[in-house]
Amino acid sequence: MRVWLVIFMCLIIVTPAHAFTFGDGSGEKTRTILDYIEDYVDVPDGALDWKMFGRTEEEKVKTTTEDGYDLQYSRPVFQPEMEALDGMDVTIKGYIFPLEGTDKQKLFLFGPFPLSCPYQYHVGPALVIEVHAEDHPVKFDYDPVTLTGRLELVHDDPDYSVFYRLRDAKEK
DSSP, rough: HHHHHHHHHHHHHHHHHHHHHOOOOOOOOOOHHHHHHHGGGGOOOOOOHHHHHHHHHEEEEEEEESSSSSEEEEEEEOOOHTTTTTTOOEEEEEEEESSSSSSSSSEEEEOOOOOOOSSOSSSGGGEHHHHHHHEEEEOOSSOOOEEEEEEEEOOOOOOOOOOOEEEEEEEO
């Protein structure tokens, strides 16, 4: 009986250790969020690729407000290829994340993935553009839309952690 008890105890101890060992896996490359963009939106001729936006690094900032409250936000570290586009007219295709309760949107968020939650766009700030379309409101659609406008790089936005704005935007 003791022999069986010892064997049973050894199995209990050894089995979980084996469960945590790593194998070679399937051999496939691990995909990042940037690899999934092409599954949702293509890059029209002459348009920017979302992967360029995704290469912007995110720097975490911890500071204190004038009132003495702790403040944490994200600040971008732009790549030279992105810096060269600051103030330029650009075209990009993506999905609307509405901020207004109307069919035609004047101010909205824009990204490479469709909506999955009505309250939060589930990607980091490097993949979100704040769009200003006051003169040419854009009709909300669940399908991707192509926009043109003047790209503004936002180097520091403690209030919303916005990295980019598309000014004078309109649907192409």
